[in-house]
Amino acid sequence: MAKLIFKTSEGDKETVLNKGERVLAAAYKLGLDADGFGECGGNCVCSTCHVFVEKGLELFPESTPAEEDLLDTVFTYQENSRLACQLMLKEETDEVIIELPSA
Numbered sequence: 531m532a533k534l535i536f537k538t539s540e541g542d543k544e545t546v547l548n549k550g551e552r553v554l555a556a557a558y559k560l561g562l563d564a565d566g567f568g569e570c571g572g573n574c575v576c577s578t579c580h581v582f583v584e585k586g587l588e589l590f591p592e593s594t595p596a597e598e599d600l601l602d603t604v605f606t607y608q609e610n611s612r613l614a615c616q617l618m619l620k621e622e623t624d625e626v627i628i629e630l631p632s633a
């Protein structure tokens with residue numbers, strides 16, 4: 531389990547991310563999908579779940595070729611860009627910080 535902080539344009543939102551749970555699921559719990567976030571439901575085909583991992587990148591699996599292909603199409607790509615639907619927490623930690631590109 532980890533404290534998960536989303537930095538959004540409306541300020542920080544906090545929830546809990548369990549081991550084996552995906553960041554996208556946590557975003558849904560917070561209602562962050564209201565703006566079209568995570569539109570494809572986690573099937574790795576839309577890229578609307580693009581986020582920046584500010585803290586805890588090493589706690590998630592490496593990106594797959596399919597994720598890399600989608601990230602290549604993202605206008606605001608940065609070194610710490612990932613797709614929230616592909617971010618499944620591998621191990622317990624104290625805190626993960628995720629920034630939404632619109633923040």
Ligand code: FES
Pocket residue numbers: 554567568569570571572573574575576577578579613614615616
């Ligand atoms: S929810 Fe569509 S790619 Fe992540």
